Amino acid sequence: MGYTPVIHQDIPLPMSAKPEDHLSPYADALRAHFPAKEDILREAKQQTQQRRQFKKAAVTVASCLLLAIGWLDPVISTDRLHTAIGQQATVQLKDGSEVILNTNTVLVAEQHLRSRQLHLQQGEALFKVKHEWRPFTVYANQAEIRDIGTVFNVRHSPQGAIITVVEGSVEVRTTQEARLLTRDMSVNTQAGAITDYRCTSTNSAIAWQHGRLMFDAKPLTEVVAELQRYHAGPIRIADKRIAQYQLSGEYDINGIDALIDVLPEILPVRVDRHEDQSVVIRSR
Known part of the structure; x- marks a missing residue:
C-alpha cells in the first residue's frame, strides 16, 4: 500500500481590520452628535472661569449687603403722643425712657433698629433717658438734641427751641453749629443758630412738672405768652405801653384764670373777659 506524503505550506491569512476601520463609515455622524476632545476641554475651562466669576460676584454682593445693613436704620415702631390745652401726661416709652408732656404738646416717638428718634412737633417735654447702646435724639424746630446721659427739657417755640439740662449733658446741633450743655445750662435755637447760651x-424751667409757674421780673408779653399755653381762649394785650410791665412770683398752673383775674391787683391794668373765653388786658 502506497503512502502519499502531506506537504505543509503556510498560507497567509487576511489581517484583522483595525477597530477604527469599522467606525470609519460612521465617523462624520458620530462627530455631529458628540463633541471632540478639544471642545470638551474648552467647555470645561469656560465653566471653571464662570464659576470663579460667580463666586467673586457673590462675595461682592454679600459684602455690599453687609455694608448696607450696617448703614440701614429702619423704623421698628412709632407712637404719637399728645396732650390737650391745660393737660399734662407722663408716658413710658418702649425703650424704658420716660417722657413728661406739658400742655398742648405733640411728640412723635420712633424706635429704630439702631437709634431712638423723637420729634417734638409742638409744646414742651421733659426727657428721662434710659441708657442703652442706641443713641437717643430729640428733634425740635431745626434743633437736634442728642442725649449723653441726662435729664433734659425741650420746649418747641415758633422761633426755634429752648433746651435746658437738668442732669448730665446733651449735645445740641443746628445747621450752623453745635454746643455741649451740662447741668444747669440752657440755650435757645433760632434760624439754625444757637443763641442765649447761659x-x-x-x-x-421745670416748675411746670410740679404744677407751678415761676416768673422772675418777666415782661407782661412773656407772661401772657406763657399763660396762653394753658388757656383755651386767646389772651391779648391791647396797649403796647403795658407790654413791658414786669411780673414776679410763683403761681398755680391749674389756676390760670385766677391769675388773670388778679393781675389788676398786681399791675396797673384791667382785664376784660368775653363770652368766647377771650381775654383782653388794657391799661388802667
Missing part, C-alpha cells in the same frame, strides 16, 4: 436755674 447758665440758669432749672427750677423755673
